[in-house]
Amino acid sequence: MSNVRRVYVEKKPSFAVKAKELKHEISSYLGIKTVTAVRVLIRYDVENISDDVFEKACHTVFAEPPVDDLYLEKFEAADGAHIFSVEFLPGQFDQRADSAVQCVQFLDENAQPIIRSATTYVIEGDITEEEFEAIKNHCINPVDSRETGLQKPETLVTEFKDPEDVKIFDGFRDMDEAPLKELYSSLNLAMTFKDFLHIQNYFKNEEKRDPSMTEIRVLDTYWSDHCRHTTFSTELTQVKFDEGDYKTPIVDTYNRYLSDREVLYKGRDDKFVCLMDLALMAMKKLKSEGKLQDQEESDEINACSIVVPVDVNGKEEEWLINFKNETHNHPTEIEPFGGAATCLGGAIRDPLSGRTYVYQAMRVTGAADPTVSVKETLKGKLPQKKLVRGAAHGYSSYGNQIGLATGYVKEIYHPNYVAKRMEIGAVMGAAPRRAVIRENSDPGDIIILLGGRTGRDGIGGATGSSKVHTEASIEVCGAEVQKGNAPTERKIQRMFRREEVSYIIKKCNDFGAGGVSVAIGELAPGLQIDLDKVPKKYAGLDGTEIAISESQERMAVVVAPEDVEKFLGFANEENLEAVPVAVVTKEPRLVLSWRGKEVVNISRAFLDTNGAHQETTVEVEIPNKEGNLFEEHPDVADVREKWLSTLADLNVCSQKGLVEMFDSSIGAGSVLMPYGGKNQLTETQAMVAKVPVQNGTTNTVTMMSYGFDPYLSSWSPYHGAAYAVTESVARIVAAGGDYKKIRFTFQEYFRRMTEDPKRWSQPFAALLGAYAAQMGFGLPSIGGKDSMSGTFNDIDVPPTLVSFAVDVAKLQDVITPELKKAGNKLVWLRAPKDQYDLPDYTGIMEQYEKLHNDMQAGKVVSAYALDRHGIAAAVSKMAFGNAMGVKIEHNLDPRDFFAPGFGDLVLEVPAEKVGQLSITYTVIGEVTDNGKFSYGNAELTVDEAYKAWTGTLEKVFKTTSGEENDGPVAMAVKTADPEATYENGIYNTKNIYVCKHKVAKPRVFIPVFPGTNCEYDSTKAFERAGAEVDVKVFKNLSAEDIRDSVEIFEKSIDQAQMIMFPGGFSAGDEPDGSAKFFATAFQNAKIKEAVMKLLNERDGLALGICNGFQALIKLGLVPYGEICGQKEDSPTLTYNTIGRHISKMVYTKVVSNKSPWLQKAALGGVYCNPASHGEGRFVANDEWLAKLLANGQVATQYVNPNGELDQSEESNINGSTYNIEGITSPDGRVLGKMAHSERRDNGVAINIYGQQDIQIFESGVEYFK
Secondary structure, three states: OOOOEEEEEEEOHHHOHHHHHHHHHHHHOOOOOOEEEEEEEEEEEEEOOOHHHHHHHHHHHHOOOOOEEEEEOOOOOOOOOEEEEEEEOOOOOOHHHHHHHHHHHHHOOOOOOEEEEEEEEEEEEOOOHHHHHHHHHHHOOOOOEEEEOOOOOOOOOOOOOOOOOOOEOOOHHHOOHHHHHHHHHHHOOOOOHHHHHHHHHHHHHHHOOOOEHHHHHHHHHHOOHHHHOOOOOOEEEEEEEOOOOOHHHHHHHHHHHHHHHHHHOOOOOOOOOOHHHHHHHHHHHHHHOOOOOOEOOOOOOOOEEEEEEEEEOOEEEEEEEEEEEEEOHHHHHHOHHHHHHHHHHHHHHHHHHOOOEEEEEEEEEEEOOOOOOHHHOOOOOOOHHHHHHHHHHHHHHHHHHHOOEEEEEEEEEOHHHHOOOEEEEEEEEEEEHHHOOOOOOOOOOEEEEEEOOEOOOOEOHHHHOOOOOOHHHHHHOHHHOOOOOHHHHHHHHHHHHOHHHHOOOOEEEEOOOOHHHHHOOOOOOOEEEEHHHOOEOOOOOOHHHHHHEOOOOEEEEEEOHHHHHHHHHHHHHOOOOEEEEEEEOOOOEEEEEEOOEEEEEEEHHHHOOOOOOOEEEEEEOOOOOOOOOOOOOOOOOOHHHHHHHHHHOOOOOOOHHHHOOOOOOOOOOEOOOOEEOOOOOEEOOOEEEEOOOOOOOOOEEEEEEEEOOHHHHHHOHHHHHHHHHHHHHHHHHHOOOOHHHOEEEEEEEOOOOOOOHHHHHHHHHHHHHHHHHHHHHOOOEEEEEEEOOOEEOOEEOOOEEEEEEEEEEEHHHOOOOOOOOOOOEEEEEOOOEOOOOOEOHHHHHHHHHHHHHHHHOOOOOEEEEOOOOHHHHHHHHHHHOOOOEEEEOOOOOHHHHHOOOOOOEEEEEOHHHHHHOOOOOEEEEEEEOOOEEEEOOEEEEHHHHHHHHHHOOOOOOOOOOOOOOOOOOOOOOOOOOOOOEEEOOEEEOOOOOOOOOOOOOOEEEEEEOOOEOOHHHHHHHHHHOOOEEEEEEOOOOOHHHHHHHHHHHHHHHHOOOEEEEOOEOOOOOOOOOOOHHHHHHOOOHHHHHHHHHHHHHOOOEEEEEOHHHHHHHHHOHHHHOOOOOOOOOOOEEEOOOOOOOEEEEEEEEEOEOOOHHHOOOOOOOEEEEEEEEOOOEEEOOHHHHHHHHHOOOEEEEEEOOOOOEOOOOOOOOOOOHHHEEEEEOOOOOEEEEOOOOOOOOOOOOOOOOOOOOOOHHHHHHHHOO
8 A cells, every 4th residue: 555645636627738738739830730728747756744634734735725626646538538647757846845834834744745847748539659749859858857657656665776986996096008098988987088097197106106086087077178178278289271352351360360379478388379378368468457356356256256346335346346257058959948957057056156136137149040940850859849848948947936126038040050059158147346355265264065966967057068069968867957956046046146255255156167076166176075075965866966967056165263153143044055065275176085994185286187188270260252242242133022021031030929928127137128119129238227326326227238240250260259359349338338347258169079180270260340339449358268069960050159249338328229219310320341351450440339339428318230131220210119110312322222331330320410410421311200111113001010020920929818808898896895986897995994003114024935036126115115124044954953944023013013925836836836936935823823913903005926826826815915825716826827937027907995005106097017937827706806996905907108098918928817917905904916116216128118107115115104
């Protein structure tokens, strides 16, 4: 008899979004038309839990009565249905099961439940076995999941075998070459055989012993291309240039590099020519000329770091601004969700380990055409459509959970990215300089491991992404990818943002590639690491696995011995595990011990050789005129046709359905939303954010843009890199930035290098192009990341050098790209070129400088930088935002209208100011309001243009669910209160609840659970309104922590007048369904009583926004006004009809004045606030709807910009019943709403039109006065 209980949970038919989506995919994507129905059930196997707790968990943790059906042990399926279940591979992180365990522990803190989750699919209809296999393949990614039987296991307790001792390679040091080669091949290493011989030599001559398995694996990781950039550090002993039309500038740049080296390395013999040297030379040279005064000097290299003056409350302070780019191409290619999530995680942890708070991210990716049929997929690869969607879902889910605003998202399409996808995350971080202490590790210092535990996930990530890739290798590199655990990352962000924590960190390293051995190993020359102290996810790991597993969301922190207890105390307050695991020693050796024995003992000097010295020669291929984009000036036969096809081009068309998956507004610091104008349709070209000052206000902003075109680069990597840099500068200039302050960071991504000298041509030429551009502009790249593995069988990725440009500016400098006003002129600024079609840097700088002055003088009202698609694409995108028309001058050559314009800008200038411009310009047209794009006799309506622009990717990244919303548009309502009126959809009453317990400065309690991420913004909004704020973290690492937290929460609520449930994701919105953490914890008898006392005895208020609204609904605080849980027919919040996260600005109308929270808002007023949620669709039956309206409990509704109720998903973004955005308790004192009214500040979302301040927080404070 099994002790395991099994539960199946299925969404009720009207909420079964995932099942509907899968049915659609099976027919449209897999082409199987005979499937009549699809059901998706979540299966939980539960053990070690009491009857009473299990009963409770069924209705609060596993399922929610209004939206789910729950079946115990088994469920009924139609005759002949095909059924299969899918579970994660052992060792993969299962967020759903993990969150379920945490929720059950809220119900009973002493419980030690074991929970496993799986997904069960039921496919109905007449299908063949082959078709059933195809459906299974579509649902299971073998890299992280497997099919599991329908049989219930006897027990979920896993017995882990005690691992064997670490193996010693007996006889290794004296082995002959043949057996050594055999051993080398059997170990499947990333290092070369030359490296292996280097190791043999070291153990034979210096250590005079044989190495252990752990030592070999640690060295393989330490020296991998990923960790130590071995390809970039290979000596280039000879450089030969082929013949070609563009040989002169390329050779000139090479000679300039050589002469700059001579000057800088005078009298040194330790430097050799390599890609790394070439990548860094411009920075070194410009620094020697005094052009890099703002770089932070430090031994720690966590990220690019500059020192910047920031105005805080009107006073100037020194701040550090960090930026970093990171790729995760290999992992994302084989497991898109986890690979992309850890791409962002890895990028964040670099500046974060430098103790800066990461506040904005950019995502630039490369893919092949995702619109093609699944049948075109290469053997051994995932279909492009599945890849691009899975990766977008992974990256956005991670960033959204942490609470990191993604300010810019762009996917670049080129057929050769089918070899290996490109996944880049670039991030910005900042901290007051006073908070960051950079000291050396001294002998006796302690190293603390903070954050997540070690598991098998991520063993060999560094070596995996550095290996050759073929169909066979994809099978065995599975463990090299991991799922990110975002709530833990958020906790580290919170902890490191506290200055008192930052002060005691002497040095820090994140756990990226290489695990314990590298993360801790790089912190000091001499270390004694005790692997037995490293916290593990499960037993059974051996010394080697603990040493090299890269499990993420961890930091290695150096603190002085006297600060250890203090640091551990801070970690406990933030609900993080922290354990001292190593001590710094005097002798420069890396020593790791496991089970009391040394398994690694290697000298630092040997580790630092980075393996054997590698050498190669380069033969540089020179581009010719054919294939040059600048030379091809094809005649344009039909302007109208060409205009429409340009807008529909994969690299021009709208990516709105992709961009909206990423939260762009959290942090209340995003100066630009990704799409602007009143229709939110003009895409921005740079991300701009206010520096994240925690206490106070600032007008200092940072900007980041990217530049790169794979088609130009494929023709000439040299030109491609030069223009990537130029384009990134132009986009900063278009946003109002001063080009003279820009700093770059580069991303290099190339095919795999071999012995063939011609293979080395692309990166060498590209770095020369980037060198010329840096020296030309006098602006350095101060960091970068190389990924040299873009090859699959015989396909290579396009030569890729992406330039990221970072600038610091003031709020008043920023210019937005959407066209503003009919009658304004359109002006073209051309970037001058030389005879080799290269940027004329001096001429460009002169124009950009003048343009900046013209912008400062208010002569330019919008600007757009051109790319390969020229003026046509740019003016159209500028026009969409405010639905303007454009009329192009007929004397403009149609070939110029569509020609590439890298570095050029189109400007919108008021007619009377055109003559005052100081730049060299051509007037090319004017802005109209007639809804037409016209040029000569060619004319298209804005609507036709918009359809062409949005059609291409709609099937890949949809912007509407395609379902008709047939809810009521206007309802007759008889008010329950005879004195209240209901006219034109607005409830108006004189009976507003009055507070009898007045307080001069009311206190608001804000609870923080794992996954909460809006507490900073909510705190700021309440403090601005004059309230006192009390933020407390709910700790749940042990039974004692939970009891302790319940007591603290109870006290805090007793002392407060208001409770605010902030937004976020309750542990990633798992177990399936939002806000389960809040809802389970607040069902606790003590907390429940404290809340009801606050409401009933002290006239208190409660507010919930987004995830907080979900918490209020699950608890019953809305619409019932008490904590009573949900019933079968309760109103609830569920998945958006579109089935994905939505982030955009929404217009909402205040339709009731009953709530104290809305007293300062205008009744009938329309407010524009950011929405960002995956489960915001409000659902209520007719009876409830009538009751809520009659009682004035419907507070706000989604409307269009003109304030009209509009059923379309453009306005009613999540498909809510009767467009309802917010509701209250019966007496109005509890308000729940989806849109983030707290995310506003001076200079935020300036490309959005409409009133943003609904004054909820001010009204709440006023109520108590």
